[in-house]
Amino acid sequence: MIQQSSTSAAAAGGVAAPPPTGTVRLTINGQQHTLQIAPWTTLLDALREYVHLTGTKKGCDHGQCGACTVLVNGKRINSCLSLAVMHEDHDITTIEGLGSQENLHPLQQAFIDHDAFQCGYCTPGQICSAQGLLNEGRAHTEEEIKEHMSGNLCRCGAYAGILNAVKEVVDSQLRMKN
Amino acid sequence: MSTTNYIGKPTSRVDGPAKVTGAATYAAEFQVPNLAYGWVVSSAIAKGRITKVHSEEVLAIPGVLEVFSHENVPSLAWFDRNYKDDVAPGGSPFRPLHEDKIQFNQQPIALVVAETLELARYASSVLRIDYEEEKHETDIEAKRDEGFEPGNGKSGWMPPPPPRGNPDKAWEEAEHRLEHEYVHGAQHHNPMEMFGATVEWRGDKKLTVYDKTQGVVNVQNYLTKIFGLSKDDCRVINHYMGGGFGSGLRPQYSVFLAVLASLELKRSVRVTLTRQQMFSFGHRPHTLQYVKLGTNPDGTLAALQHHALHETSQFEEYTENVVNWSGMLYQCENVKLGYQLAKLDVFTPQDMRAPGAATGSFALEVAMDEMAAAAGIDPIDFRIRNYAEEDQNAGKPFSSKRLRDCYHQGAAKFGWDQRNPQPRSMRKGNRLVGYGMAGGVWDATQKKAAAKATLTADGQLLVSSATADIGTGTYTIMTQIAAETLGLPLEAVTFKLGDTDMPEAPVQGGSWTAASVGSAVKSVCEAIGEKLLKLAQKMEGSPLKGASPDEVEFVNGQIRLRQDPDNAVVIRDVLQASGETKLETDSSATPNMLKQGTHSMHSHNAVFVEVEVDEEFGTVHVTRVLNAVAAGRILNPKTARSQVLGSIVWGISMALMEETIMDHQFGRYMNHNYSEYHIPVQADIHDIEVLFVEEEDDVVNPLGVKGVGEIGLLGVAAAITNAVYHATGKRVRDLPIYLDKLL
Ligand code: FES
Ligand code: FES
Numbered sequence: 057m058i059q060q061s062s063t064s065a066a067a068a069g070g071v072a073a074p075p076p077t078g079t080v081r082l083t084i085n086g087q088q089h090t091l092q093i094a095p096w097t098t099l100l101d102a103l104r105e106y107v108h109l110t111g112t113k114k115g116c117d118h119g120q121c122g123a124c125t126v127l128v129n130g131k132r133i134n135s136c137l138s139l140a141v142m143h144e145d146h147d148i149t150t151i152e153g154l155g156s157q158e159n160l161h162p163l164q165q166a167f168i169d170h171d172a173f174q175c176g177y178c179t180p181g182q183i184c185s186a187q188g189l190l191n192e193g194r195a196h197t198e199e200e201i202k203e204h205m206s207g208n209l210c211r212c213g214a215y216a217g218i219l220n221a222v223k224e225v226v227d228s229q230l231r232m233k234n
Numbered sequence: 235m236s237t238t239n240y241i242g243k244p245t246s247r248v249d250g251p252a253k254v255t256g257a258a259t260y261a262a263e264f265q266v267p268n269l270a271y272g273w274v275v276s277s278a279i280a281k282g283r284i285t286k287v288h289s290e291e292v293l294a295i296p297g298v299l300e301v302f303s304h305e306n307v308p309s310l311a312w313f314d315r316n317y318k319d320d321v322a323p324g325g326s327p328f329r330p331l332h333e334d335k336i337q338f339n340q341q342p343i344a345l346v347v348a349e350t351l352e353l354a355r356y357a358s359s360v361l362r363i364d365y366e367e368e369k370h371e372t373d374i375e376a377k378r379d380e381g382f383e384p385g386n387g388k389s390g391w392m393p394p395p396p397p398r399g400n401p402d403k404a405w406e407e408a409e410h411r412l413e414h415e416y417v418h419g420a421q422h423h424n425p426m427e428m429f430g431a432t433v434e435w436r437g438d439k440k441l442t443v444y445d446k447t448q449g450v451v452n453v454q455n456y457l458t459k460i461f462g463l464s465k466d467d468c469r470v471i472n473h474y475m476g477g478g479f480g481s482g483l484r485p486q487y488s489v490f491l492a493v494l495a496s497l498e499l500k501r502s503v504r505v506t507l508t509r510q511q512m513f514s515f516g517h518r519p520h521t522l523q524y525v526k527l528g529t530n531p532d533g534t535l536a537a538l539q540h541h542a543l544h545e546t547s548q549f550e551e552y553t554e555n556v557v558n559w560s561g562m563l564y565q566c567e568n569v570k571l572g573y574q575l576a577k578l579d580v581f582t583p584q585d586m587r588a589p590g591a592a593t594g595s596f597a598l599e600v601a602m603d604e605m606a607a608a609a610g611i612d613p614i615d616f617r618i619r620n621y622a623e624e625d626q627n628a629g630k631p632f633s634s635k636r637l638r639d640c641y642h643q644g645a646a647k648f649g650w651d652q653r654n655p656q657p658r659s660m661r662k663g664n665r666l667v668g669y670g671m672a673g674g675v676w677d678a679t680q681k682k683a684a685a686k687a688t689l690t691a692d693g694q695l696l697v698s699s700a701t702a703d704i705g706t707g708t709y710t711i712m713t714q715i716a717a718e719t720l721g722l723p724l725e726a727v728t729f730k731l732g733d734t735d736m737p738e739a740p741v742q743g744g745s746w747t748a749a750s751v752g753s754a755v756k757s758v759c760e761a762i763g764e765k766l767l768k769l770a771q772k773m774e775g776s777p778l779k780g781a782s783p784d785e786v787e788f789v790n791g792q793i794r795l796r797q798d799p800d801n802a803v804v805i806r807d808v809l810q811a812s813g814e815t816k817l818e819t820d821s822s823a824t825p826n827m828l829k830q831g832t833h834s835m836h837s838h839n840a841v842f843v844e845v846e847v848d849e850e851f852g853t854v855h856v857t858r859v860l861n862a863v864a865a866g867r868i869l870n871p872k873t874a875r876s877q878v879l880g881s882i883v884w885g886i887s888m889a890l891m892e893e894t895i896m897d898h899q900f901g902r903y904m905n906h907n908y909s910e911y912h913i914p915v916q917a918d919i920h921d922i923e924v925l926f927v928e929e930e931d932d933v934v935n936p937l938g939v940k941g942v943g944e945i946g947l948l949g950v951a952a953a954i955t956n957a958v959y960h961a962t963g964k965r966v967r968d969l970p971i972y973l974d975k976l977l
Contacts, residue, residue, distance in 0.1 A: 156255055160255070183254060203917050
């Protein structure tokens with residue numbers, strides 16, 4: 057007979073009590089939110105389950121797919137690998153903060169124009185990642201974009217469209233700079 | 235001039251703005267009141283019995299509501315037939331939490347429900363389970379001699395046709411002969427969105443079920459049969475689906491568990507699987523194939539034999555058409571096809587993009603390449619010499635088949651004439667360059683489907699059907715069909731789907747949605763058109779008086795005489811003049827069996843690939859792919875192209891990366907996550923392109939479409955394998971082509 061158990065605290069028929077919840081204040085897309093959550097709540101789950109901003113997707117919960125990419129102080133991160141409580145003083149931008157259906161962000165428009173998605177589930181992460189890439193200012197050529205967008209999986213295989221969409225916006229920003 | 239012709243025009247997805255802004259809501263994202271969270275506990279062993287679930291320990295945690303397991307699940311429907319979903323294979327379906335028996339690793343054995351996601355996750359992680367383990371068998375190699383021919387397969391499965399000619403003698407006497415085994419391991423669909431369901435408790439056993447599925451009707455049938463609910467009390471909704479690829483054809487245990495918990499706790503419940511748990515159900519089966527080919531001196535096939543053996547579970551007989559295609563893709567008088575299953579202690583395999591054909595076309599098309607090389611014939615020429623003018627399996631003509639054009643146009647566009655037939659003869663720096671090609675065939679199927687249309691006085695048209703859009707573009711093509719049929723601008727048309735309150739449609743699979751639902755949408759819009767015409771003819775001084783439906787057309791927001799387009803009536807005026815606030819009608823489309831029964835209906839493709847292989851490291855770079863597809867009428871070249879591009883990525887994945895690896899000691903998949911189950915990333919994909927060959931077909935369905943969801947995958951892995959051979963001189967017959975196989 058084998059036993060499956062994952063914490064030593066399970067001994068003597070008792071399990072360790074989970075940590076109590078606490079107040080966490082987040083600034084998301086310019087708006088303040090006060091949440092009562094457990095300290096081990098990830099930023100991803102805080103967004104999806106507590107703030108109901110479900111545009112940020114969960115594809116693995118392990119930092120392996122990029123579907124949960126959001127911008128924290130302009131930097132792209134995997135929100136599943138980060139706890140909400142670590143971001144109290146940060147500026148968090150999600151896909152909902154980049155643009156709206158009535159007022160699309162250039163990347164969002166380019167994704168539609170280049171049919172850069174099929175099921176759409178990786179798409180918010182791809183777009184936030186692309187915005188992060190633009191902020192980094194280091195990708196200019198196709199090869200560079202491909203390399204630096206490789207943290208975002210797309211099981212539908214929309215990579216050709218994604219590349220073209222991102223390239224179009226990168227190019228137009230470069231033109232504006234010059 | 236018409237501005238409302240949309241069919242065949244590249245059209246951006248109408249659901250695009252919702253998807254790029256995060257406004258598209260997927261199953262596990264619906265916000266419902268009083269929501270509890272369920273977390274699934276998976277078995278740690280492959281076979282045996284649960285002796286104890288130590289629920290009381292986690293129930294002591296404040297906020298944990300219940301632990302469901304076989305120990306406390308209420309009695310549900312008893313008969314197997316209640317658990318059989320609409321696309322179940324033969325056998326006895328798996329019943330979650332039904333008994334103490336463990337039949338496969340990661341079997342769902344408990345559901346912990348708590349007030350928050352974090353609590354449910356934590357409680358499930360400390361839930362102790364005692365098992366009694368039994369010896370399992372998960373290795374098909376051990377079952378090579380225990381294959382059996384399946385009895386009843388799932389609907390759509392055809393046992394291989396009986397042998398024709400004298401395949402053994404013809405092979406013995408052939409000029410050139412080969413016989414080889416071809417293998418690929420298990421593969422998991424792994425759509426980006428994990429399976430999940432949000433069940434909204436509306437009081438008094440009334441539920442709204444938001445579920446990730448390729449068929450809301452299938453899920454509703456399944457749930458109502460098991461839980462004894464009426465259809466009115468069990469509405470199933472799925473507006474968007476984060477990828478399916480076949481994994482959502484059958485209802486998953488996530489929705490079963492969420493509904494169970496909701497009914498017992500009398501509140502709303504959400505259950506989402508983890509990525510690891512996405513490896514706990516159906517998959518493309520590990521398959522062993524054996525191909526024997528023989529040719530005559532003139533390069534025609536003298537004999538063709540193709541045998542396949544793949545895994546299934548202990549409880550169901552999963553079947554797919556692996557070998558049948560080999561009896562129809564090429565002309566051959568002496569053919570023997572065989573198909574067997576072997577039972578393992580795994581979950582039942584499940585249709586995965588181009589099920590059966592993706593597997594079979596790999597073996598056949600690599601064997602064809604090997605034979606072309608042995609006979610000293612160009613691979614395209616070899617295929618053309620063996621071109622099948624009719625379907626020899628069925629003894630029927632094809633409704634249309636432009637495969638020859640796929641070969642010719644594809645080869646020209648790809649630059650096949652630049653290929654030096656000698657292996658290892660082409661290089662670029664330290665990389666060996668190879669060209670390879672292959673192809674395939676897939677069914678063009680139409681199923682019965684229904685749709686409803688409502689035209690309101692403001693000129694807006696709403697069309698609906700309980701179909702799905704798993705990323706295929708259903709929303710967009712149905713909008714195009716409806717708009718064009720009634721001559722309305724795209725913006726005036728809304729298409730809705732994925733709700734059991736809508737007219738019934740089949741699961742989205744088999745590449746049949748465009749044909750089936752498209753025909754229903756066309757039919758229902760034509761019915762609205764006839765009503766409109768009648769009303770228009772009642773208008774004072776109507777220029778359409780006496781005109782039959784055939785004599786008018788719906789264009790640019792008007793009904794007008796075909797012969798005399800200036801005689802027209804504005805559609806919006808018709809409704810307003812009639813005093814009606816809306817016109818509404820239902821309609822369904824069924825296949826025309828008289829026409830279709832006498833034909834064999836298929837899509838075809840030919841794939842051309844360039845690879846570069848690093849000579850020292852054995853790394854394979856797929857630098858160019860051209861996929862030439864003949865699939866009838868292409869409704870929307872923009873979204874159809876994306877489907878085929880996606881298939882190319884899938885083919886690259888199948889050839890070079892994808893494999894679920896079983897640790898037979900534990901009977902458990904080892905690489906059950908996204909970092910170890912490899913699929914291509916952006917940097918792996920280079921120049922990939924699609925060529926649609928024009929093909930007209932008035933037999934397949936009123937729209938002339940064949941569907942493009944699967945055909946694009948066929949031949950891709952084989953063409954890469956063949957290109958790798960051409961580059962390196964090394965023939966790989968087991969996928970994926972890891973670099974060590976080339977060193
Ligand atoms: S969900 Fe965060 S990386 Fe996959
Ligand atoms: S669009 Fe479906 S996963 Fe990328």
